[in-house]
Amino acid sequence: MKYDIKNISLAKKGKLRIEWAMNNMPVLNLIRKRFEKEKPLKNTRVACCLHVTTETAALALTLKSAGANISICASNPLSTQDDVAASLVKDYGIPTFSIKGEDNKTYYKHILSALESKPEITMDDGADLVSVLHKKDYGFMPMGGTEETTTGVIRLKAMANDGVLKYPVIAVNDALTKHMFDNRYGTGQSTIDGIIRATNKLIAGTNFVVCGYGWCGRGVAMRAKGMSANVIICEVDPLRAIEASMDGFMVMSLSKAAKIGDIFVTTTGDVSVIRREHFLAMKDGAILANSGHFNVEIDIPELKKLSVKTRIIRDFVEEFTLKSKKRIYILGEGRLINLAAAEGHPAQVMDMSFANQALSAEYIRRHHGELDNQVYPVPKDLDERIAFLKLRSMGITIDKLTERQKKYLSSWQEGT
Ligand SMILES: NC(=O)c1ccc[n+]([C@@H]2O[C@H](COP(=O)([O-])OP(=O)(O)OC[C@H]3O[C@@H](n4cnc5c(N)ncnc54)[C@H](O)[C@@H]3O)[C@@H](O)[C@H]2O)c1
Structure with missing residues (x-):
């Protein structure tokens, strides 16, 4: 049967599905092209604890093109797409530690495997990497991290409030171009x-x-x-x-x-x-x-x-x-x-979420020395840049404020 792709290998199936997702991630694709030239994460070790989906593969390839050395584990025992994990390892040489349906013990073993690289940046979805790193001294501490979801941000803010957070983390979830579209x-x-x-x-x-x-x-x-x-x-x-x-x-x-x-x-x-x-x-x-x-x-x-x-x-x-x-x-x-039971969020919204992840990782690499051990928002200019790029990729043009309007909106004298 023409559409029967049962007989192709798991990795091949994953590779094709990753290609399909990437076709729908124009903003991340633009970032990847710039990263390829500028290599802003050259030789930076990044550990990602994310749902291992086709969109996450697109993010991983973006980080890799920036020069990062990545390792990946799952952020949920049931969320891994095994074909994607197989393709990441086989086609792209990215160490990926996750199997759909893994038990709790294997889940945490895989987190430890991802941490073996002694990451300088962690990328979490639910703050499991950060919390494992805070339970024991592993002899290293990342320069910074990012967090993808509401629950992770709540956990990290509680750690920062208790004064126990040991490195700065950017709350990707709180970017407007993330939660207004991805979460909703x-x-x-x-x-x-x-x-x-x-x-x-x-x-x-x-x-x-x-x-x-x-x-x-x-x-x-x-x-x-x-x-x-x-x-x-x-x-x-x-x-x-x-x-x-x-x-x-x-x-x-x-x-x-x-x-x-x-x-x-x-x-x-x-x-x-x-x-x-x-x-x-x-x-x-x-x-x-x-x-x-x-x-x-x-x-x-x-x-x-x-x-x-x-x-x-x-x-x-x-x-x-x-x-x-x-x-x-x-x-x-x-x-x-x-x-x-499904495939997670469609690529069109993950495009913005993961654009925030990629730009936040670049920001941490550049600015970690200026950051305290706190939870930081994604810088507003990055959030706005992603919104404009997404809009452009959707073929939508919007109006611009005229000089007269800018003046009116910033003054208190002109009411009528
Ligand atoms: N499924 C996914 O792929 C996905 C994606 C993004 C976020 N999340 C997760 O979904 C959860 C919600 O995220 P959000 O961004 O919508 O958070 P949110 O803070 O915007 O909304 C949570 C809502 O739940 C309400 N609530 C809390 N306790 C309640 C209770 N006992 N009964 C009824 N309502 C209660 C709160 O008042 C709030 O309005 C988080 O755990 C987040 O990490 C999941």
Whole structure:
């Protein structure tokens, strides 16, 4: 069959898929071309703890073209695309330590393998590299690091506040060109994609509960609404709850939503959001997925205690039968469903996220001597440059302020 690519090698499949992603990453491609000439990371050792996807491969090739020596491990045991890992090793000679479905012990062993290079820059998604490096003295300390996600930034800021952070880190997540697009449109689309790939369920007409109406939650809610679900939002922040209501969603406590929900998605970055009392209130057949960073948002250990039987019923779908014979389905072990059952964010949004990563690594190399052991934002001019490049790559032109407008907007005298 023409489209049957089962017979090509894993690495070859990965290489083709990396090429496909790179076709959709124009901003990163521009940066890579400049890096090839200028070599801003020449001989710099960089360890990346990121989801090993086609887009991450595009970032790795960008760092390599800048002259960096990279090693890679996964930032989640289920998020590795094995064909990409194979291609990174075989085609590009980049040491990559990750296997989809690795257990926790192997996951941490792989983090240690990535750290064997004694990196000068760490690139994290969830702050696992940083936290491993802070648990023991490995005889080296990086000059700086970057952090990709909300949960990692929260962990790092807590470390900085406690005065224990030992090197500066740039919060890539907080760049506007990152979270406004990656967290919202990326998580929105890929979370729905993961749920559909795992379950093949019709979304239309379902009561679709989203816990957390932050950047990710907004994206998931928006896309579920677009597929004609009845979307219900659960929040703890009053402002976000008002926003959800005025965006046209039903807003209620999770104890109420638990009784009527068909599909539940957590996107809070919080712990034990869906727990015992909610499992007990749920309908038979409720489907639960998480798209927040760690697998702690759904209290699966508690669900196990309530269950008399569990079985895997489809790839990434585990059925829990309670004493009452009610069945609850957990998708992808409660880990990031968009990466466990789908392919993570599309390349078009990772283009901006990873442009921030690449430029932040260059910034650290140049400016680490001026930085304290704190969490820093991505410099505003880098964020703006990425926005302009992305816009240009999308073929969109926008208006420019006239001199008269600039003067008007910066003066307090001219009101009428
Ligand atoms: N799936 C992915 O690929 C992906 C991508 C980006 C970020 N993330 C992760 O998703 C999570 C959310 O990120 P974000 O950028 O949307 O954060 P955010 O801070 O913008 O939003 C989190 C929201 O959850 C709410 N919340 C907290 N505890 C809650 C609870 N118990 N019940 C209901 N709501 C609660 C908060 O009030 C907030 O509005 C983080 O863990 C982040 O790392 C995942």
